Amino acid sequence: MSKQITIDDLNIFYGDFRAVEGVSMRIxxxxxxxxxxxxxxxKSTVxxxxxxxxxxxxxxxxxGSVKMDGQDIYAAGVDSVNVRREVGMVFQRANPFPTMSIKENVLAGVRLNSQRLGRSEADDIAxxxxxxxxxWNEVKDRLGLPGSGLSGGQQQRLCIxxxxxxxxxxxxxxxxxxxxxxxxxxxIEDLINDLKEEFTVVIVTHNMQQAARVSDRTAFFNIAGTGKPGHLIEYKDTETIFSRPDKEETQNYISGRFG
Structure with missing residues (x-):
């Protein structure tokens, strides 16, 4: 199911303001x-x-372009809704739907995609x-209770x-x-390690120790100053980034000299 992502000379704008410039990488x-x-x-903008x-x-x-297995997701005629079905997202704060049960929270996206589900199929998907x-083991006996009643970590896994x-x-x-x-x-970190067996996973984190623990490759972004666009400084396998980066700017960041 997972796909290769190829980013080529990506420049991101909000109106006339260029927020990110010239990002190229392959995931x-x-x-x-x-x-x-x-x-x-x-980094979150990218x-x-x-x-x-x-x-x-x-x-x-x-x-610029962003390609999934060679298909540019910004090409003419590509439906952004279909792109978002193919590329799921989990946000900074857990956001279960408060009026929905645990089970219905899981099924919300499936139902939004206009799929008619029989009860047994819905049970199996959930x-x-x-x-x-x-x-599953933590909630299987209370699937009908509100998702908002779970702990913070459980809510985040519910969103996943x-x-x-x-x-x-x-x-x-x-x-x-x-x-x-x-x-x-x-x-969550243990879960991320499991998820990569089936998905291509991209994570933004301010926690460098977390990046070192969970990722195979790391991209370091920086900004020259207020009002300047962000840009990709270095992108390599994680061990190299944290032990022997090519760029002094990367070394200064991971050693805590700024940021």
Whole structure:
């Protein structure tokens, strides 16, 4: 199911303002890629272009290309809704639908895609997605209770279950552990390692130790100054980035000299 992502000379705009310039990189299937860098450097902006989520902001647009297995998701005639079915997203803060049960939270995206589900099929999809998110054993006896009644870490895994229930090829995560305690963070990190067996995973994190723990490759982004566009400084396998980066700028960031 997972796909290769090829980004070529990507420039991201909000109106006339260029927020990110000249990003080129290739993300391989069944890997975890971490985007790191200081606040405002464009890493979350780049992440949102991978499923065209940035387009919900009026005036936002891109130049360059983002290809999934060779298909440019910005080509004429490509439906952004179909792109978002193929590329799931988990946000910084868990956002289960408060009026829905645990089961219906998992099925929300499937139902939104206009799929008519029989009860047994719905039960099976919910169970498989919750198992995929390592949450099934904790909630299987209370699927009819509100998702908002779960702990913070459980809510985040519920949102991951909702994302994978529609069977995407790519899973994007924008700082998925920033609001969680250490134990919940560890559970999400273990889950990310499992998810790459089936999905291409891209994660934005401010936690460099987390990037070192969970990712196969790491991209370091930076910004020259206020009002300047963010840009990709270095992109390599994670061990190299954290032990022997090519760029002094990368070394300065990972050693804590700025950011």
């Amino acid at each position: 391989e299937p069944r890997t975890v890629t971490a985007f790191i860098g200081p606040s405002g450097c464009g 992440l949102r272009t991978l499923n065209r989520m940035h387009e919900v902001i009026p005036g936002a647009h891109v130049k 169970e498989q997605a919750l198992k995929g998110a390592n949450l 279950a909702r994302a994978i229930a529609v069977k995407p090829s790519v899973l994007l995560m924008d700082e998925p552990c920033s609001a969680l305690d250490p134990i919940s963070t560890l559970a």
